[in-house]
Amino acid sequence: MSSCSHSRLIQEGDIEKIAWLINKRSGILIKTSEMTGLRNKVAIRLKALNFDSDRYLKLLTDSGIDSHREWNTLIGIIAIGETYFFRDKDQLNIIKYSVIPELLKTESEIRILSAGCATGEEVYSLAILLKESGYDCSKAKIYGVDLNEASIAKAKRGVYTSWSFRGCSDKHREFFAKTDNTHWVIASSIKSMVSFHTLNLVVDELLHLGYFDVIVCRNVFIYFDRASIQLVLSKFTECLKPNGFLITGHTELCEQNMDKFEVINYNYGVIYQLRSNFSNFRSKDKERVVSSSQSQVNLVSQDNIDMVLAESYYHLGQLDEAQVALMKFLLKDATNYKANFLRFLIAKKQGDTKQAKERLGELIFLYPESPDPYIELIKCLLQDKEYKASSRLLSVVSKLKTLSPQNKLEIERLSSVCSSCRE
Numbered sequence: 129m130s131s132c133s134h135s136r137l138i139q140e141g142d143i144e145k146i147a148w149l150i151n152k153r154s155g156i157l158i159k160t161s162e163m164t165g166l167r168n169k170v171a172i173r174l175k176a177l178n179f180d181s182d183r184y185l186k187l188l189t190d191s192g193i194d195s196h197r198e199w200n201t202l203i204g205i206i207a208i209g210e211t212y213f214f215r216d217k218d219q220l221n222i223i224k225y226s227v228i229p230e231l232l233k234t235e236s237e238i239r240i241l242s243a244g245c246a247t248g249e250e251v252y253s254l255a256i257l258l259k260e261s262g263y264d265c266s267k268a269k270i271y272g273v274d275l276n277e278a279s280i281a282k283a284k285r286g287v288y289t290s291w292s293f294r295g296c297s298d299k300h301r302e303f304f305a306k307t308d309n310t311h312w313v314i315a316s317s318i319k320s321m322v323s324f325h326t327l328n329l330v331v332d333e334l335l336h337l338g339y340f341d342v343i344v345c346r347n348v349f350i351y352f353d354r355a356s357i358q359l360v361l362s363k364f365t366e367c368l369k370p371n372g373f374l375i376t377g378h379t380e381l382c383e384q385n386m387d388k389f390e391v392i393n394y395n396y397g398v399i400y401q402l403r404s405n406f407s408n409f410r411s412k413d414k415e416r417v418v419s420s421s422q423s424q425v426n427l428v429s430q431d432n433i434d435m436v437l438a439e440s441y442y443h444l445g446q447l448d449e450a451q452v453a454l455m456k457f458l459l460k461d462a463t464n465y466k467a468n469f470l471r472f473l474i475a476k477k478q479g480d481t482k483q484a485k486e487r488l489g490e491l492i493f494l495y496p497e498s499p500d501p502y503i504e505l506i507k508c509l510l511q512d513k514e515y516k517a518s519s520r521l522l523s524v525v526s527k528l529k530t531l532s533p534q535n536k537l538e539i540e541r542l543s544s545v546c547s548s549c550r551e
């Protein structure tokens with residue numbers, strides 16, 4: 129069968145479900161104009177596996193090793209890994225002439241993260257910049273992370289063809305040795321400054337790699353939806369040191385809330401500096417910087433994957449499977465707000481009002497300052513015509529200090545429903 133005929137094996141609505149899963153798993157947004165491309169790529173996978181889309185969806189939402197392997201393959205096909213040495217020299221000059229000298233004033237140990245580093249060219253370019261600055265490089269550590277396992281494997285090898293050097297001056301070529309007519313390998317003095325990890329910025333814990341003076345995340349957010357950018361930004365905020373720098377592609381954060389950062393404008397670009405009061409870093413945390421062994425990173429990923437799976441199953445309407453994944457997650461993190469809220473949503477979707485109310489009661493007990501469980505419980509009570517209890521809860525929730533404008537609107541609406549029903 130051709131990939132075109134396999135395209136016919138994609139049932140209606142399944143390609144949208146696959147796009148949704150890709151977004152939840154990686155942050156990558158498949159735009160409407162890219163759906164045909166995705167359909168063709170999935171058709172090729174269906175052909176290779178001899179699957180229809182229903183079976184393929186089951187594989188993607190499974191938690192076994194085969195599912196993990198298929199995700200690697202799919203991400204490898206979908207994620208754009210375009211990169212080269214010394215890409216965007218203006219930005220690198222800002223790092224070289226402003227950021228590094230600033231750090232050298234106070235920091236003895238410089239820690240940089242390249243998030244979404246693809247095949248490692250950006251990481252090695254940063255290491256070369258540090259070396260050129262005359263800094264004692266035995267004290268520098270540059271981490272490269274990417275969710276694409278094949279890219280990270282290539283980065284670790286440190287062997288490149290001329291295509292990777294298309295933005296690189298002859299001066300910088302001195303840091304590479306020719307291995308044959310077409311390949312160059314990075315110098316061991318540079319390699320010793322870096323370390324690479326397979327890590328998913330959306331799903332995995334980042335803080336396990338420790339705190340950073342600089343996070344470089346270029347040409348990654350352009351492929352993300354807004355919510356995923358916010359999520360990753362909050363992780364960056366969490367693991368930047370006070371006054372740490374965030375450097376992204378030129379316009380990648382234009383529409384984001386950057387309140388926690390100072391925006392520093394240069395002639396050739398903009399960088400962001402975390403306001404010190406928003407950093408979680410305390411000097412005693414230096415000792416807490418955890419060894420970044422691959423196994424640790426994977427361990428954390430696996431924990432979060434149960435939650436991602438639970439959400440995926442829930443949205444696909446596979447509630448039993450969602451429940452199983454969720455319980456696995458809750459065994460490790462019993463009081464997690466998001467997981468407990470999902471437990472309520474599952475009970476609600478199953479039509480089990482009693483369970484749903486119990487879950488909301490637990491959430492209110494665990495998180496008395498969170499408005500959403502109260503609002504959901506009021507909706508359930510109104511449905512059951514329990515108007516007295518509804519108005520009691522309405523007066524409690526109205527007094528919470530954590531109400532968002534949407535919460536306030538919803539409370540107003542529920543109050544008027546409640547009073548019109550009581551009359």
Ligand SMILES: C[S@@+](CC[C@H](N)C(=O)[O-])C[C@H]1O[C@@H](n2cnc3c(N)ncnc32)[C@H](O)[C@@H]1O
Nearest residue numbers: 154207209210211244246274275328329346347
């Ligand atoms: C275009 S490359 C950018 C490489 C490099 N930063 C540069 O600017 O040259 C984008 C990279 O982001 C990675 N990526 C996409 N989503 C990711 C995620 N959720 N977690 C980690 N890496 C991700 C892709 O695998 C890809 O290698």
